[in-house]
Amino acid sequence: MASDHPHPTRRALLGGLLAASAFPALANAPERSLRPLPRPSAPGARGSAPAVAAQSVERLLQRANLGGVTGFIALDAQSGTILEEHGADQPLPPASVAKAPSALFAIHALGMEHRFITRVLARGGAIAGGVLRGDLVLQGGGDPGLQTEDMARMADALIAQGLRRVEGRFLLDDSALPEISQIATDQPVQAGYNPAISGLNLNYNRVHFQWAPSGGQMRLTMDARSNREVPAVSVIRIEARDRGDPVYTYANAAGREAWTVSRQALGNGGSRWLPVRRPGPYAGDVLRALLAARGCTLPAPQAASGGSGGAVLAENRSAQLSEMAREMLRFSTNITAECVGLTAARRLVPGIAALPGSGQVMAGWLAQRYGAQGLQFADHSGLSDASRVTARGMGAFFLAAHREGILPGLLRRHTMRDAQGREMNNHPVAVHAKTGTLNFVNGLGGYVRAPGGREIVFAIFSGDLPRRATIPVQARDRPPGAQEWARRARTLQQGLIERWAATYG
Numbered sequence: 001m002a003s004d005h006p007h008p009t010r011r012a013l014l015g016g017l018l019a020a021s022a023f024p025a026l027a028n029a030p031e032r033s034l035r036p037l038p039r040p041s042a043p044g045a046r047g048s049a050p051a052v053a054a055q056s057v058e059r060l061l062q063r064a065n066l067g068g069v070t071g072f073i074a075l076d077a078q079s080g081t082i083l084e085e086h087g088a089d090q091p092l093p094p095a096s097v098a099k100a101p102s103a104l105f106a107i108h109a110l111g112m113e114h115r116f117i118t119r120v121l122a123r124g125g126a127i128a129g130g131v132l133r134g135d136l137v138l139q140g141g142g143d144p145g146l147q148t149e150d151m152a153r154m155a156d157a158l159i160a161q162g163l164r165r166v167e168g169r170f171l172l173d174d175s176a177l178p179e180i181s182q183i184a185t186d187q188p189v190q191a192g193y194n195p196a197i198s199g200l201n202l203n204y205n206r207v208h209f210q211w212a213p214s215g216g217q218m219r220l221t222m223d224a225r226s227n228r229e230v231p232a233v234s235v236i237r238i239e240a241r242d243r244g245d246p247v248y249t250y251a252n253a254a255g256r257e258a259w260t261v262s263r264q265a266l267g268n269g270g271s272r273w274l275p276v277r278r279p280g281p282y283a284g285d286v287l288r289a290l291l292a293a294r295g296c297t298l299p300a301p302q303a304a305s306g307g308s309g310g311a312v313l314a315e316n317r318s319a320q321l322s323e324m325a326r327e328m329l330r331f332s333t334n335i336t337a338e339c340v341g342l343t344a345a346r347r348l349v350p351g352i353a354a355l356p357g358s359g360q361v362m363a364g365w366l367a368q369r370y371g372a373q374g375l376q377f378a379d380h381s382g383l384s385d386a387s388r389v390t391a392r393g394m395g396a397f398f399l400a401a402h403r404e405g406i407l408p409g410l411l412r413r414h415t416m417r418d419a420q421g422r423e424m425n426n427h428p429v430a431v432h433a434k435t436g437t438l439n440f441v442n443g444l445g446g447y448v449r450a451p452g453g454r455e456i457v458f459a460i461f462s463g464d465l466p467r468r469a470t471i472p473v474q475a476r477d478r479p480p481g482a483q484e485w486a487r488r489a490r491t492l493q494q495g496l497i498e499r500w501a502a503t504y505g
């Protein structure tokens with residue numbers, strides 16, 4: 001296990017976001033950084049662009065040799081005329097291509113300028129002489145992007161108002177969203193891209209685990225680090241055990257998260273982000289640690305039960321939803337898709353408490369607004385392989401979204417590659433699309449501008465579901481053959497896009 005980059009700054013993490021368009025995203029938020037960083041262009045990939053060549057569909061499918069099934073459709077962006085299709089009614093998991101409809105679902109339900117607000121409230125008293133004689137309440141608004149640095153700014157605001165001690169209780173209100181312990185149940189326990197969801201989320205609901213030699217032993221720590229501070233976490237613990245597999249185990253013991261890790265797997269030191277399953281207590285623990293470092297004492301956090309309101313002492317407002325959606329499509333952050341999708345579904349149908357129900361609300365809305373039929377969503381991120389879409393249904397969505405005009409400006413430019421797999425910045429075909437990858441499942445959907453100027457809407461999905469079903473859950477991080485299969489699926493996608501540009505462009 002390799003080391004992280006321990007202190008990412010918000011400027012570095014957000015640098016490169018474009019106002020007019022975004023760039024293609026990885027399938028899941030990565031395990032080893034607070035926020036994923038875009039992959040740089042490969043050196044030596046600036047040669048002359050090749051002529052776009054048309055290969056037959058049969059040859060492209062034969063060369064890909066994916067097994068399973070592939071379905072695709074290509075449509076003229078202006079007329080909607082079907083240019084080419086193959087297996088377009090075959091239902092397959094969309095993987096992270098699902099984030100494209102999730103983005104528009106949230107934008108229409110909540111508004112482009114919607115912000116998620118996290119507040120610290122004084123309830124039942126006021127600060128006097130450095131003491132709050134009532135309760136201090138940390139109230140979440142469902143913000144999926146709240147980070148330790150945001151919590152630190154709220155802690156600074158409380159200190160600036162003179163707070164040094166809370167005489168009442170320290171309450172956690174995470175009722176803005178239902179608490180869901182994980183997005184998908186079929187992922188490895190240590191998968192940082194599969195965290196919990198609640199009204200209080202912090203650091204994408206991941207905790208930083210670091211191990212380092214100390215005094216002849218391995219020192220294990222859990223923290224919620226930012227670029228400025230490294231608050232220790234006390235509500236999540238981890239112990240090393242003498243065993244081979246599994247590398248990690250997890251349990252929720254007496255309201256406290258407990259991890260174990262194989263001592264043999266620790267090597268000479270390193271770090272990674274592990275998923276948090278109880279986000280409210282985690283966020284409360286971090287605020288308590290930040291205030292303690294500033295000379296303010298809080299009691300242990302406890303869940304709020306009844307009651308509402310209070311005087312606002314500090315608050316954090318997220319970025320506007322339009323920016324959040326662009327960032328989600330660029331970095332493919334699962335928790336963002338789930339939080340914005342679930343918030344949107346609950347706006348339309350109050351009381352929705354689970355992701356499959358929320359996904360059904362979204363599917364119904366997509367059918368009504370965009371005429372996208374035959375879509376079934378088990379979540380909003382595409383992490384669950386229980387979702388099913390067809391290329392025809394997603395093609396209808398991308399076509400209607402193109403005419404509407406919002407989505408094309410949110411999608412990032414999809415990189416085309418040469419025969420050696422190197423990025424080609426000067427490829428004659430311009431593609432803006434959303435990628436999606438699960439083990440032995442791959443998808444791509446969006447827009448092509450051919451060299452002649454014609455715009456093409458497309459959706460491509462491939463999946464070998466029987467092969468995927470044979471992988472044990474704990475082996476789904478890097479199962480044998482999955483990386484090569486994904487490479488061949490991407491080669492097929494590029495071949496189809498080049499075919500359409502040459503044949504119909």
